[in-house]
Amino acid sequence: METYPSVCPYDCPDACGLLVTVEEGRAQRVAGDPDHPFTRGTLCPKMAHYERTVHNPRRLTTPMKRTGPKGSGLLTPISWEDAISEIAARWKEIIATEGAEAILPYSYAGTMGVIQHGALHGLFYRLGASELDRTICAPAKGRGFRDVMGRTLPTRPQEAQHSDCIFLWSIHMMATDIHFRHDVDIARKRGAKIWCIDTYRHQTADYADHFVSIRPGTDGALALGILHILDKEGLSDEGFLQKYVLGFEELRKSVLPKYPPEVVSRMTGVPEETLRSLALAYGRAQSPFIRLGSGQSRYRNGAMTSRLITCLPAFVGAWGKRGGGLLTSASASRAYDEDIVHRPDWRRPGVRHVNMCQIGEALTRDSSIKSLFVYSSNPACTAPDQNKVIEGLARDDLFTVVHERFLTDTARYADILLPATTSLEHDDAYYSYGNYTLQCGWKCILPVGESLSNWELACRLAKAMDIDDAFYDQSARELAEKLIASTEKRWPGIDLELLRSGRPAPLPLPENYNRTFATKSGKIEIHNDALRPALPDYMPLPEDAGDFALVNAPDMRILDSSFNERDELTRGHVMELWIHPEDAERLHIQEGQTVTCSNERGEAAFTARLTDRTAPGRLVTEGVWWRERIQRDHSINVLSSQRLTDEAAGSTFYDIRVQLRSK
Numbered sequence: 001m002e003t004y005p006s007v008c009p010y011d012c013p014d015a016c017g018l019l020v021t022v023e024e025g026r027a028q029r030v031a032g033d034p035d036h037p038f039t040r041g042t043l044c045p046k047m048a049h050y051e052r053t054v055h056n057p058r059r060l061t062t063p064m065k066r067t068g069p070k071g072s073g074l075l076t077p078i079s080w081e082d083a084i085s086e087i088a089a090r091w092k093e094i095i096a097t098e099g100a101e102a103i104l105p106y107s108y109a110g111t112m113g114v115i116q117h118g119a120l121h122g123l124f125y126r127l128g129a130s131e132l133d134r135t136i137c138a139p140a141k142g143r144g145f146r147d148v149m150g151r152t153l154p155t156r157p158q159e160a161q162h163s164d165c166i167f168l169w170s171i172h173m174m175a176t177d178i179h180f181r182h183d184v185d186i187a188r189k190r191g192a193k194i195w196c197i198d199t200y201r202h203q204t205a206d207y208a209d210h211f212v213s214i215r216p217g218t219d220g221a222l223a224l225g226i227l228h229i230l231d232k233e234g235l236s237d238e239g240f241l242q243k244y245v246l247g248f249e250e251l252r253k254s255v256l257p258k259y260p261p262e263v264v265s266r267m268t269g270v271p272e273e274t275l276r277s278l279a280l281a282y283g284r285a286q287s288p289f290i291r292l293g294s295g296q297s298r299y300r301n302g303a304m305t306s307r308l309i310t311c312l313p314a315f316v317g318a319w320g321k322r323g324g325g326l327l328t329s330a331s332a333s334r335a336y337d338e339d340i341v342h343r344p345d346w347r348r349p350g351v352r353h354v355n356m357c358q359i360g361e362a363l364t365r366d367s368s369i370k371s372l373f374v375y376s377s378n379p380a381c382t383a384p385d386q387n388k389v390i391e392g393l394a395r396d397d398l399f400t401v402v403h404e405r406f407l408t409d410t411a412r413y414a415d416i417l418l419p420a421t422t423s424l425e426h427d428d429a430y431y432s433y434g435n436y437t438l439q440c441g442w443k444c445i446l447p448v449g450e451s452l453s454n455w456e457l458a459c460r461l462a463k464a465m466d467i468d469d470a471f472y473d474q475s476a477r478e479l480a481e482k483l484i485a486s487t488e489k490r491w492p493g494i495d496l497e498l499l500r501s502g503r504p505a506p507l508p509l510p511e512n513y514n515r516t517f518a519t520k521s522g523k524i525e526i527h528n529d530a531l532r533p534a535l536p537d538y539m540p541l542p543e544d545a546g547d548f549a550l551v552n553a554p555d556m557r558i559l560d561s562s563f564n565e566r567d568e569l570t571r572g573h574v575m576e577l578w579i580h581p582e583d584a585e586r587l588h589i590q591e592g593q594t595v596t597c598s599n600e601r602g603e604a605a606f607t608a609r610l611t612d613r614t615a616p617g618r619l620v621t622e623g624v625w626w627r628e629r630i631q632r633d634h635s636i637n638v639l640s641s642q643r644l645t646d647e648a649a650g651s652t653f654y655d656i657r658v659q660l661r662s663k
């Protein structure tokens with residue numbers, strides 16, 4: 001029996017340190033690493049039994065070829081040699097007749113490891129394939145932050161321990177960032193008050209001292225309402241503003257007067273007294289801390305909303321104060337020189353770009369995409385406008401290859417399905433986007449079945465496509481060594497030996513990182529000349545048809561569609577719709593009955609749950625479920641749209657209106 005340090009590979013801000021106990025070649029037990037500066041020895045319910053994913057009887061173990069209709073999941077095993085040679089033959093034919101842009105890779109963050117995540121980028125660049133813009137998560141949030149703060153490093157989460165007022169703003173901490181709770185607990189013991197600003201009352205709201213229930217997509221107005229009150233009450237930090245901030249006088253003169261409490265209350269649905277208490281709590285705190293989640297940014301005004309919220313800490317001078325600041329995403333991704341893996345020097349300028357939020361449109365608009373290569377992602381389930389995505393995947397003339405660990409909704413449409421390793425079976429280097437830690441995960445068990453890592457697959461495909469380049473003679477471990485060495489340039493003082501040993505390595509944040517503003521002017525830019533508009537202002541959402549807003553939030557038990565393979569995690573509470581009792585009464589809906597939500601894109605069936613955890617006019621559903629887990633064929637994404645955010649071309653998953661029917 002041996003215990004190995006490892007890293008949680010999932011798309012979660014915590015990037016936990018794991019301790020994996022291996023016995024007779026199998027992972028037997030997985031625990032949280034007590035020495036990891038953010039994990040601190042605990043794990044979420046999903047990863048506490050990661051071995052049940054790794055050794056799941058549903059793991060794909062051999063390459064397979066489709067034998068039934070697309071979508072049926074009927075497949076027969078073939079050898080790796082046959083699989084690779086069929087893919088190469090088809091691609092060569094497509095390239096010869098249609099050009100390489102007829103091939104499109106589609107991937108996201110099934111694994112966050114820098115090597116496996118980007119392993120195939122170089123291959124597709126080199127082939128001249130169409131490029132995918134990876135925008136499905138929350139690029140608008142990052143954009144809004146950068147519009148004001150440039151490349152300034154967001155506040156480290158542990159800083160919040162010293163805050164006396166913490167806003168959990170559109171983040172379901174108890175589901176999506178549970179280890180931040182360690183820090184919030186410490187602050188709370190020292191007397192901090194915790195506020196949760198969200199569209200419905202979930203466990204994070206229960207945990208907080210105060211819950212502010214907001215109408216979806218109106219947080220920009222709330223931020224301006226808070227600033228209006230701070231200004232009126234003389235709670236701004238004039239010294240800080242004068243010294244460090246551009247454009248606050250203009251905002252004060254031409255924008256804030258439009259947002260008095262009664263107007264903001266009407267826009268946001270937040271009662272005036274609540275708005276006032278929220279603003280005063282923020283303005284009177286010694287060192288207020290905002291943890292900003294992505295929810296508020298998944299709307300057509302998402303970048304502007306994030307930009308407005310980012311103005312708050314500047315007004316009260318929270319930056320640089322012990323315990324104060326704002327955390328969107330820790331920018332640790334820039335710790336490694338990812339070009340070592342991605343090979344951007346192989347990119348072909350001018351090739352077609354496809355926004356992944358619009359994969360449905362790209363596959364159905366015309367038939368110019370002839371082959372789709374999906375890995376580390378499950379678009380049939382997680383991409384918006386599911387009917388369009390499925391229509392595209394069902395195309396007979398589309399040659400689809402999927403590299404996966406399980407028979408997902410997308411894998412069911414594969415012509416060739418290839419088995420992928422889990423993080424315990426391959427080497428990789430990880431960063432976290434929720435805290436400032438790096439760690440490497442070295443393989444500690446043999447691959448399950450004949451599965452190959454993304455990197456090994458890239459090497460085999462490159463060879464079959466006649467790309468003869470020494471780049472593909474390297475092992476993932478060799479790439480990892482180069483990545484490790486590259487961190488020193490960006491983070492002088494990082495402990496490279498610790499990183500090599502597979503233990504968590506904290507990034508040495510420069511002193512004053514939080515008071516040195518990495519913008520063009522060197523100041524916080526409320527006014528930003530490079531932008532239109534140069535001064536931020538609230539953008540109301542366009543009115544859509546539909547009586548109800550539908551918020552679809554993360555479920556604690558799964559992560560996007562990952563962990564749907566685990567029967568014990570997906571039992572019960574799937575595709576539930578939270579309806580306020582007043583709405584239910586009006587529509588004669590009973591607890592537990594089947595109801596339907598519909599809009600111009602499609603319809604989905606849910607089980608009704610009557611609860612005042614949501615507000616009238618607002619419906620909530622948690623989780624993105626595989627089709628086999630749900631009542632009818634359609635999951636939540638049949639209702640979401642391919643529309644993009646105002647800036648950064650991001651997803652707008654929560655910007656949905658629907659009709660609700662009792663049936």
Ligand SMILES: Nc1nc2c(c(=O)[nH]1)N[C@H]1C(S)=C(S)[C@@H](COP(=O)(O)OP(=O)(O)OC[C@H]3O[C@@H](n4cnc5c(=O)[nH]c(N)nc54)[C@H](O)[C@@H]3O)O[C@H]1N2
Nearest residue numbers: 170171172175176197216217293294295554556558559560
């Ligand atoms: N258990 C679990 N963990 C996860 C995930 C998961 O699916 N399950 N997903 C992972 C991924 S990929 C990501 S990107 C992160 C996301 O982590 P978060 O940022 O926490 O999650 P979001 O999905 O953005 O939603 C956060 C909250 O925003 C709320 N919200 C929606 N619209 C609005 C609004 O207009 N205003 C306000 N104030 N709140 C709003 C939702 O109700 C939800 O509670 O979590 C990661 N971790």
Ligand SMILES: Nc1nc2c(c(=O)[nH]1)N[C@H]1C(S)=C(S)[C@@H](COP(=O)(O)OP(=O)(O)OC[C@H]3O[C@@H](n4cnc5c(=O)[nH]c(N)nc54)[C@H](O)[C@@H]3O)O[C@H]1N2
Nearest residue numbers: 108110111137375376377378382403404405420560561562
């Ligand atoms: N309605 C709605 N839809 C959403 C969201 C929402 O809140 N609401 N959230 C959105 C967000 S924030 C995100 S980030 C996206 C994520 O959406 P996806 O990118 O589809 O993420 P997952 O559903 O986690 O699927 C990842 C897949 O990668 C596979 N995988 C894991 N490791 C590896 C590996 O090493 N190699 C290969 N080849 N495969 C691997 C897993 O088995 C899994 O099936 O979903 C989005 N979709």
Ligand code: SF4
Nearest residue numbers: 008012015016044047
């Ligand atoms: S909290 Fe997030 S990073 Fe930590 S083990 Fe769970 S999924 Fe992984």
Ligand SMILES: [Mo]
Nearest residue numbers: 011136137138
């Ligand atoms: Mo995400």
